[in-house]
Amino acid sequence: MNGSFDIISEEDVLHAGNEISRLTREKGFSILDRIQIRTAFSELARNMVVHAGGGKVQYTLLDDWGLQLVFEDHGPGIPDIGKAMSTGFSTTKSMGLGLPGSKKLADDFHVVSKPGEGTKITFFRKIRNDQVNNKNEGINNGQRHDFSRGERNG
Amino acid sequence: MSDKTNEKNKLETLEKRVQELEKENAGLKATLEQEAQEHEKVSMDLAIGLSEAFVVLQKISQGDFSVRASEDVENELLARLGVVINRTNDALSAAKAQTQNMIKELATPVIRVWDEVLVLPLIGTLDSQRAQHVMETLLERITKDGARIVILDITGVPYVDSLVAANIAQTMEAVKLVGAEGMLTGIRAQVAQTLVKMGVKITGVETKSNLAEGLKEAFRRLGVKAIQEKQPGD
Amino acid sequence: MAELSFLTFRGNIIVALHGEMTDSSVRNFQSHLLEEIERIHARGLIIDISALEFVDSYMARVFVETAKMAQLMDTRTVLVGMKPEIAITLIQMGLSFEGVFSAVNLDRGLEILEKERARKRGRR
Incomplete structure (x- = not known):
């Protein structure tokens, strides 16, 4: 399952964040997973609004795998990614924890940025094992296979 | 023819x-x-x-x-x-x-030893996955029970690596954030060495030598007095 | 965002946050709260965040800042009802909440404010 959101304003951040929350709830992510995904979404989407005047978020949700969020903007770019990823650095008034903080909430995190062209951040969060197993149990409870057809020839 | x-x-x-x-x-x-x-x-x-x-x-x-x-x-x-x-x-x-x-549930037995006092005795080596589970279980119990004081007893933990040490420190901070007082008891020599050498700061958390001392401190804070009425053998 | 309503109880301001907040509504919340503290000379402030679905670094920063600002006006702040998952998230992101009191529920929050007041009286 996949889709995308255009993020221009603070309201867009909220609206898209709510959608992401709804999707992860439906897919059976744990509360902690959901809250951490929502928090990282808020951080990274806000960065696009504040630093680049907006951008686009693409999401990909795969069963038994996880959620990937790609944040892409055509803003000024991040001149020094290493510096931006270190705790405490910020070009605006925020605490500067948005980027490094989101990374800590991710299972996989990539930043590609070219000054003057824009920034692309990929955030990936696995669906945790016990959730996947719970889902398998659900399948087992249902009658999935028909064994009777093989017995007709006796 | x-x-x-x-x-x-x-x-x-x-x-x-x-x-x-x-x-x-x-x-x-x-x-x-x-x-x-x-x-x-x-x-x-x-x-x-x-x-x-x-x-x-x-x-x-x-x-x-x-x-x-x-x-x-x-x-x-x-x-x-x-x-x-x-x-x-x-x-x-x-x-x-x-x-x-x-196994996970059995490995994190959160025990209510007194009104509003929780004890979590950890036994065996901790990996970061288990440490994460400890944190989640403990915090959930604090909010559910409205606990005031939480004692994490790590007498049974012989050593920790830097990741787990950081995780213990994070757990104590999170305990504070949800509104309880954390206490750490039974830190072994090797664990103390790791904590200091790795520069893991456990701020604002009382540490006591063992669980009994931790309990006494908890009672003191709650204003509970334990009175021994008879000498053993009387 | 829904209108904010401040309750006053024994000289303390109690405010509960609901649902989602944009950055500007978080900023508005801060300035209105501080004005209210000034107006009624509040002795304590309780921010109930039990109904918040998540708290990100921006909101967290505003809470810590507000507590510091209130402290300058001689008002103690207690954050009440933070969900365990939110606490884990904020700590894992590396946020610090130094100088902010936390309580599991409103009762405990008021208790902390009483204790702080008693401590202050004792110092005098």
């Missing part, structure tokens, strides 16, 4: 019959060849299907439950084998998950 004609006719009939038989024979031969080919194909399919099934079974026996046998194959026998293997796989992986959950 009629005899001759008769003979000729007979010969012609026989020749015709031979031709027919030859044709029939050719047909039978073709059928046989086709059947032989089909048999070969079926046994090839079976051989390939079975070896695939063996690979899947071998992986399952090694504890890899992510594999699936193919159920959507032409050969009915193989299809059924696939279905049975996948069913077994599902059942095994569910059982494993259940056991792991049970």
Whole structure:
């Protein structure tokens, strides 16, 4: 399952964040997973609004795998990614924890940025094992296979 | 003369019959060849299907439950084998998950030792996954029970690595954030060394030598007095 | 965002946050709260965040800042009802909440404010 959101304003951040929350709830992510995904979404989407005047978020949700969020903007770019990823650095008034903080909430995190062209951040969060197993149990409870057809020839 | 004609006719009939038989024979031969080919194909399919099934079974026996046998194959026998293997796989992986959950629950026994006082004695080595589970379980109990004081007793933890040490520090901070007071008891020599050497700061958390001292401190903070009315043996 | 309503209880301001907040509504919340503290000379402030679905670094920063600003006006702040999952998230992101009191529920929050007041009286 996949889709995308255009993020221009603070309201867009909220609206898209709510959608992401709804999707992860439906897919059976744990509360902690959901809250951490929502928090990282808020951080990274806000960065696009504040630093680049907006951008686009693409999401990909795969069963038994996880959620990937790609944040892409055509803003000024991040001149020094290493510096931006270190705790405490910020070009605006925020605490500067948005980027490094989101990374800590991710299972996989990539930043590609070219000054003057824009920034692309990929955030990936696995669906945790016990959730996947719970889902398998659900399948087992249902009658999935028909064994009777093989017995007709006796 | 009629005899001759008769003979000729007979010969012609026989020749015709031979031709027919030859044709029939050719047909039978073709059928046989086709059947032989089909048999070969079926046994090839079976051989390939079975070896695939063996690979899947071998992986399952090694504890890899992510594999699936193919159920959507032409050969009915193989299809059924696939279905049975996948069913077994599902059942095994569910059982494993259940056991792991049970172990996880047993490994984090949060005990309410007094009104509003929780104790979590940790035993054995901690990896970061278990440390994460400890944090989640403990915080949930604090909010559910409205606990005031939480004692994390790590007497049974012989050593920690830097990741787990950081995790313990994070747990104590999170305890504060949800609104309880954390206490750490039973820090072993090696654990203390790791904490200091790795520069892990456990700020604003009282540490006591053992669980009994921790409990006394908890009682003191709650204003609870324990009075010994009789001497043992009186 | 829904209108904010401040309750006053024994000289303390109690405010509960609901649902989602944009950055500007978080900023508005801060300035209105501080004005209210000034207006009624509040002795304590309780921010109930039990109904918040998540708290990100921006909101967290505003809470910590607000507590510091209130402290300058001689008002103690208690954050009440933070969900365990939110606490884990904020700590894992590396946020610090130094100088902010936390309580599991409103009762405990008021208790902390009482204790702080008693401590202050004792110092005098």
